[in-house]
Amino acid sequence: MTLFSPAHREFRARVRDFVTTNFTPHADEWERQGTLPRHVFTDLGKQGWLGITHEPKYGGLGLDFGYNVAFAEELPRSKMMGLTLSVIAQTNIFPPLLARLGTEEQKQQFLAAAIRGEKIGGVASSEPTGGSDIVRSVQCRAEEDGDFWVVSGEKKYITNSPIADFLIMLVRTRAEPSINSLSLLIVPTDVPGFRVKETMRKLGMHTSPTGWLELDHCRIPKRLTLGKVNLGYHYVARNILEERLIGGASAVAAADYVLHETMDYLRQRIAFDQPLSHLQAVRHRVAELAAEVEASRRFVHSVCETYRDGHVEAKEICMIKFLVFETVQRVVERCLQLHGGYGFMEENWITRVFRDVRVLSVGGGPSELMKDLVAAYLRL
Amino acid sequence: MNAPNQALSRDYVYRRVAQLLHEIVGTPLEDINEDITVDEDLQMTSVIFVELHVAIEEELDTELDPIEVVELNRLGDIVDYMYERALETRR
Numbered sequence: 063m064t065l066f067s068p069a070h071r072e073f074r075a076r077v078r079d080f081v082t083t084n085f086t087p088h089a090d091e092w093e094r095q096g097t098l099p100r101h102v103f104t105d106l107g108k109q110g111w112l113g114i115t116h117e118p119k120y121g122g123l124g125l126d127f128g129y130n131v132a133f134a135e136e137l138p139r140s141k142m143m144g145l146t147l148s149v150i151a152q153t154n155i156f157p158p159l160l161a162r163l164g165t166e167e168q169k170q171q172f173l174a175a176a177i178r179g180e181k182i183g184g185v186a187s188s189e190p191t192g193g194s195d196i197v198r199s200v201q202c203r204a205e206e207d208g209d210f211w212v213v214s215g216e217k218k219y220i221t222n223s224p225i226a227d228f229l230i231m232l233v234r235t236r237a238e239p240s241i242n243s244l245s246l247l248i249v250p251t252d253v254p255g256f257r258v259k260e261t262m263r264k265l266g267m268h269t270s271p272t273g274w275l276e277l278d279h280c281r282i283p284k285r286l287t288l289g290k291v292n293l294g295y296h297y298v299a300r301n302i303l304e305e306r307l308i309g310g311a312s313a314v315a316a317a318d319y320v321l322h323e324t325m326d327y328l329r330q331r332i333a334f335d336q337p338l339s340h341l342q343a344v345r346h347r348v349a350e351l352a353a354e355v356e357a358s359r360r361f362v363h364s365v366c367e368t369y370r371d372g373h374v375e376a377k378e379i380c381m382i383k384f385l386v387f388e389t390v391q392r393v394v395e396r397c398l399q400l401h402g403g404y405g406f407m408e409e410n411w412i413t414r415v416f417r418d419v420r421v422l423s424v425g426g427g428p429s430e431l432m433k434d435l436v437a438a439y440l441r442l
Numbered sequence: 443m444n445a446p447n448q449a450l451s452r453d454y455v456y457r458r459v460a461q462l463l464h465e466i467v468g469t470p471l472e473d474i475n476e477d478i479t480v481d482e483d484l485q486m487t488s489v490i491f492v493e494l495h496v497a498i499e500e501e502l503d504t505e506l507d508p509i510e511v512v513e514l515n516r517l518g519d520i521v522d523y524m525y526e527r528a529l530e531t532r533r
């Protein structure tokens with residue numbers, strides 16, 4: 063079965079209409095202010111789109127992963143890659159952890175509220191000491207005290223954390239740097255001792271808040287332990303594959319959107335008494351970019367199909383994370399070049415996208431780590 | 443690489459896993475026994491863990507859930523699980 067049926071295409075059209083009507087007109091303003099209004103989440107929650115694949119008893123739509131892909135591919139139509147990232151964080155970064163590992167109480171309290179868009183969440187793994195070598199870099203520790211964990215430490219580069227109501231936090235519960243030494247805790251951000259140390263200023267993704275967090279003896283009830291103690295690394299390692307895959311689908315869609323907007327520009331822009339689109343050098347460049355986008359899309363969609371059917375192709379997802387994401391960066395950079403001087407102006411959306419996509423090969427596991435993992439899968 | 447003609451036995455699985463722990467994780471063969479644990483005795487990076495997991499899957503020609511593997515913790519119990527999974531795959 064292919065990824066998209068006529069029903070998926072009808073769903074996609076509804077999402078596109080919603081996004082372009084409700085979000086795109088605000089892009090310049092929100093980008094300039096560097097804000098992401100909370101109502102974005104409640105607006106999407108009312109549509110049921112923050113829980114597309116989740117069970118109806120938690121407010122989900124109970125649809126297949128193809129709908130999730132279609133949704134993620136339409137978000138860049140907002141012309142805000144930051145919004146796109148923050149919404150994907152709300153749909154595909156922490157909810158699968160809650161759905162897979164959560165107790166009924168945890169699901170009702172956090173998953174259902176997140177699907178409604180009433181509570182914003184996130185996953186906090188990285189620290190000032192690093193993120194890729196996660197087993198050794200996590201120093202934020204949780205110590206047992208009766209029915210509580212006492213958590214102290216820092217988390218850094220955490221998407222949505224400055225506006226989050228809770229965070230699923232990877233903490234050290236054993237001193238040894240073993241793969242079985244980290245655990246997941248659900249940390250409400252109103253717990254005493256928690257503070258956002260800094261809302262971080264970034265090169266791009268200005269409509270996606272990123273935080274540096276500090277925890278000072280935060281007392282977290284043990285009933286908010288997510289999954290089994292000491293298996294947190296493995297839960298996160300599995301979960302991040304979905305994040306990378308859906309991120310790949312969305313990034314390719316963004317590149318495709320940029321390319322089509324560029325083509326519109328090239329048809330209108332006159333130079334040497336003809337539209338730029340008539341120049342052979344330009345035509346060949348656009349053909350190359352279109353081929354790269356199409357190859358990337360088909361690769362991502364093929365992995366999405368197997369993911370929908372319950373098989374996680376981890377090696378291929380790591381390949382997507384560097385190969386496809388770097389392709390997207392190249393496509394956007396070359397589209398900017400095709401705009402000439404106009405491509406360098408802040409008023410042009412492509413300037414923002416150029417900055418925004420730079421994070422793709424850095425965040426969620428840099429390209430270098432992905433290549434290490436692929437080499438490991440290949441038993442090189 | 444896996445040896446498809448090798449008769450599958452628990453002892454064979456143990457010996458292959460021990461050899462891979464030695465080659466990939468760097469654990470001295472003399473330190474490997476049924477009672478060592480992931481928690482205490484087998485410290486490795488995430489990349490090394492992936493390489494080990496893939497290698498064992500290839501050797502035994504079966505799919506293994508990494509979370510089930512590490513949850514068992516003790517090598518003897520992990521080998522029991524792997525042997526059962528390998529037998530199931532061959533049925």
